[in-house]
Amino acid sequence: MNPIQIVGFSNPADVVNVVYSLAVGALPANETVISVDPQGTNAMTKRYLEDFAVRQTFGSGRVRVDGERIKSFAAEFDPQPFHLDEEAARHTIFRGLAASGWHTAALTMRLLVEGESKPAGGIIGLGLDELCWPLPVRPGDELRVEGELGEVSLSQSHPHHGLIKIRATTLNQNGEAVQVFVAALIVPRRNG
Amino acid sequence: MNPIQIVGFSNPADVVNVVYSLAVGALPANETVISVDPQGTNAMTKRYLEDFAVRQTFGSGRVRVDGERIKSFAAEFDPQPFHLDEEAARHTIFRGLAASGWHTAALTMRLLVEGESKPAGGIIGLGLDELCWPLPVRPGDELRVEGELGEVSLSQSHPHHGLIKIRATTLNQNGEAVQVFVAALIVPRRNG
Numbered sequence: 001m002n003p004i005q006i007v008g009f010s011n012p013a014d015v016v017n018v019v020y021s022l023a024v025g026a027l028p029a030n031e032t033v034i035s036v037d038p039q040g041t042n043a044m045t046k047r048y049l050e051d052f053a054v055r056q057t058f059g060s061g062r063v064r065v066d067g068e069r070i071k072s073f074a075a076e077f078d079p080q081p082f083h084l085d086e087e088a089a090r091h092t093i094f095r096g097l098a099a100s101g102w103h104t105a106a107l108t109m110r111l112l113v114e115g116e117s118k119p120a121g122g123i124i125g126l127g128l129d130e131l132c133w134p135l136p137v138r139p140g141d142e143l144r145v146e147g148e149l150g151e152v153s154l155s156q157s158h159p160h161h162g163l164i165k166i167r168a169t170t171l172n173q174n175g176e177a178v179q180v181f182v183a184a185l186i187v188p189r190r191n192g
Numbered sequence: 193m194n195p196i197q198i199v200g201f202s203n204p205a206d207v208v209n210v211v212y213s214l215a216v217g218a219l220p221a222n223e224t225v226i227s228v229d230p231q232g233t234n235a236m237t238k239r240y241l242e243d244f245a246v247r248q249t250f251g252s253g254r255v256r257v258d259g260e261r262i263k264s265f266a267a268e269f270d271p272q273p274f275h276l277d278e279e280a281a282r283h284t285i286f287r288g289l290a291a292s293g294w295h296t297a298a299l300t301m302r303l304l305v306e307g308e309s310k311p312a313g314g315i316i317g318l319g320l321d322e323l324c325w326p327l328p329v330r331p332g333d334e335l336r337v338e339g340e341l342g343e344v345s346l347s348q349s350h351p352h353h354g355l356i357k358i359r360a361t362t363l364n365q366n367g368e369a370v371q372v373f374v375a376a377l378i379v380p381r382r383n384g
Contacts (some may be wrong), residue, residue, distance in 0.1 A: 079305055081314070104296065106294045106295075109292070125325070126325070127324030128324075132320075
């Protein structure tokens with residue numbers, strides 16, 4: 001595993017700040033060189049900024065949503081009746097047990113990490129432009145993700161990285177979208 | 193607990209579709225009446241659409257982020273070196289173990305559910321307009337949420353519900369924002 005290569009910083013916290021600043025356009029005045037390749041030994045199978053192009057698509061594996069895990073996830077993170085108990089959920093707007101949207105988002109992340117996009121630095125999200133949950137996720141649903149590249153952009157001031165925007169649609173076993181988001185990921189350039 | 197009251201639907205799946213449609217403006221042609229109050233017995237302490245106004249603020253409790261839980265959450269949902277192992281994380285862009293953004297989002301949801309906003313129907317998110325993670329969340333961080341109402345709107349065609357938009361900023365113990373999102377929630381009207 002190659003270490004992170006950093007030029008121009010003494011404080012590690014600055015590094016993270018600068019990287020995040022790439023996305024929000026709030027870069028510090030001084031120029032900086034950052035190169036990140038935490039999984040450098042897998043570079044052969046990893047994709048750099050130059051390997052991405054608008055309208056490329058990628059797929060994922062599948063994950064089955066377990067009813068007990070819906071409840072235990074909700075007990076920890078989203079304790080509301082429609083996520084916790086079948087009988088209580090029947091009397092809510094969801095008309096039955098439904099996964100927390102954050103559970104769906106987390107499962108989607110797992111599918112993305114193990115999916116086909118494989119950015120060289122890992123899947124490092126700076127944020128989302130949008131996220132919606134058009135349909136509930138039910139116990140036993142089998143989810144997969146279809147991704148499409150919506151944007152690939154260089155940073156003028158930070159030539160060693162760029163941003164890609166991925167529209168990730170999470171589909172159930174009936175091909176219905178249960179979640180859609182557009183995420184901005186930071187991706188290193190090949191010779192960064 | 194009061195059951196959901198529905199007029200005009202025979203298929204439960206339609207109900208969920210209609211409710212979600214409220215947010216995306218894709219309402220079916222026929223008028224529909226939906227009233228939801230899964231926690232009706234707590235109505236005295238719950239807030240209806242009429243109780244919300246733009247620029248209202250609300251707070252939350254606090255949650256301490258456990259380092260072992262950062263790793264186990266990541267092992268299940270976001271298995272990348274910067275979320276899984278201190279030593280491996282040191283050599284990544286995060287310069288140390290950091291929580292998955294989805295872990296932060298899930299913890300934020302817990303704080304919201306138990307926080308001061310208390311919409312009458314529960315916290316039912318239709319989606320987010322934006323989400324970002326400006327700084328990493330570290331083991332031992334103590335998070336809380338500051339919310340502000342950015343929008344309160346009626347539905348012309350569905351007079352029994354409305355939407356509120358909440359800007360939720362998740363802060364660490366130093367008062368630094370580690371996550372910001374703007375969420376659209378569906379909220380029942382008082383006499384819906």
